[in-house]
Amino acid sequence: MELLFAYFEVKSGTLLTDMEKKRIASRFLAKRLRKRQYLLQEGDICKYFSFIVQGAARTYSVDEKGNEHILHFGTSGWWVGDNESFTLHTPTRYNIDMLGDTELLVITESDLQELIDTISAVSKTIAAISSQRVISAEKRIHAAISQTPEERFAALNAAYPDFLQKFPLNMIASYLGISTKTLGRIRNNSK
Amino acid sequence: MELLFAYFEVKSGTLLTDMEKKRIASRFLAKRLRKRQYLLQEGDICKYFSFIVQGAARTYSVDEKGNEHILHFGTSGWWVGDNESFTLHTPTRYNIDMLGDTELLVITESDLQELIDTISAVSKTIAAISSQRVISAEKRIHAAISQTPEERFAALNAAYPDFLQKFPLNMIASYLGISTKTLGRIRNNSK
DNA sequence: TCCCCTACGGGACAAATGTCCCCTGCCCTT
DNA sequence: AAGGGCAGGGGACATTTGTCCCGTAGGGGA
Numbered sequence: 001m002e003l004l005f006a007y008f009e010v011k012s013g014t015l016l017t018d019m020e021k022k023r024i025a026s027r028f029l030a031k032r033l034r035k036r037q038y039l040l041q042e043g044d045i046c047k048y049f050s051f052i053v054q055g056a057a058r059t060y061s062v063d064e065k066g067n068e069h070i071l072h073f074g075t076s077g078w079w080v081g082d083n084e085s086f087t088l089h090t091p092t093r094y095n096i097d098m099l100g101d102t103e104l105l106v107i108t109e110s111d112l113q114e115l116i117d118t119i120s121a122v123s124k125t126i127a128a129i130s131s132q133r134v135i136s137a138e139k140r141i142h143a144a145i146s147q148t149p150e151e152r153f154a155a156l157n158a159a160y161p162d163f164l165q166k167f168p169l170n171m172i173a174s175y176l177g178i179s180t181k182t183l184g185r186i187r188n189n190s191k
Numbered sequence: 192m193e194l195l196f197a198y199f200e201v202k203s204g205t206l207l208t209d210m211e212k213k214r215i216a217s218r219f220l221a222k223r224l225r226k227r228q229y230l231l232q233e234g235d236i237c238k239y240f241s242f243i244v245q246g247a248a249r250t251y252s253v254d255e256k257g258n259e260h261i262l263h264f265g266t267s268g269w270w271v272g273d274n275e276s277f278t279l280h281t282p283t284r285y286n287i288d289m290l291g292d293t294e295l296l297v298i299t300e301s302d303l304q305e306l307i308d309t310i311s312a313v314s315k316t317i318a319a320i321s322s323q324r325v326i327s328a329e330k331r332i333h334a335a336i337s338q339t340p341e342e343r344f345a346a347l348n349a350a351y352p353d354f355l356q357k358f359p360l361n362m363i364a365s366y367l368g369i370s371t372k373t374l375g376r377i378r379n380n381s382k
Numbered sequence: 383t384c385c386c387c388t389a390c391g392g393g394a395c396a397a398a399t400g401t402c403c404c405c406t407g408c409c410c411t412t
Numbered sequence: 413a414a415g416g417g418c419a420g421g422g423g424a425c426a427t428t429t430g431t432c433c434c435g436t437a438g439g440g441g442a
Contacts, residue, residue: 142262
């Protein structure tokens, strides 16, 4: 829980009072999931957004051929959940599962909304995250339409060098939207 | 200006008072640009976000080889601008130019922030847009990493059937991240 | 301890996509 | 009215990417 407090304080640029911390703590629920357990499955409504305290998760879809496509990775200090399902209450197309034993802090939409409405550090944080999300999503769209797989891989390494250590190559390939074969060729060329 | 008022009212689900309309009107600046004129050029800081009253625009980058990559189209009732440059005050990588004679309503970040802080319809609208933006950006990322060009084209047609009439095929191809050749082949197959 | 599953890489081939020509017709400008 | 530029499409070919085999090594679970 301390990590979450620190997160709100850093992102908002303000300090939380003890009272606010108590209120935040009362709205989040600690959850532990083991490797390969699911936080969300295709068809579910995403009722919770989750802050990763420790561990790692992936958000992915499965197509008709059974291929998995990873939309997001999440590690300590990141949020996971399907925005669309969470805000519109529609069934999700995605699955979220854990890549290792993971500790989460989960919250419902109404509880989150209440914290946003009453704690300025929370509302500032959410606004900041939301803006960041748009910016990074647009960067990724731009990368997808304008860069070669090789350039996208290089950019990923530059932005998140730890991903290569943390996640297996087949997942990296899936995240980049390429086959493991192409990723393998890229890695051969660059060494 | 009426279109903008209606836009805020619909998106926020609330009505604007005459006073609020006046305040909004005083912060936006009407701007007319003719076909091929630029609203933003690579290297500029994006000082204004613009609401398109009438006309059409595109946001695109130019790579080392001189190829253009269209990140966004905008038509009547849409916003154009580079989020990253606008919020972080960094030089933009994008160009925005008009695809026909266009009427815009432009606003600076500080003026927009003031309207957000003082008019609840505006703040609700911006929050709603922001959420929508994230959702649609994630859909587009998902499409890019999980679908074939053919599927992406079909999805684009389903979502924005008017794009095909409104924009030339080379721009559609650029938006989809494929060559005009591939787009041509797709269109031949589907008829 | 053993076994199985998974990650990872290689080779051969197929399929998809891009590039570079060409040509045509149309619109806009002069 | 004429000319220039651009959208669009076709053919031939190169390149990239994916698919389907295969094998190996290592780690986790029974």
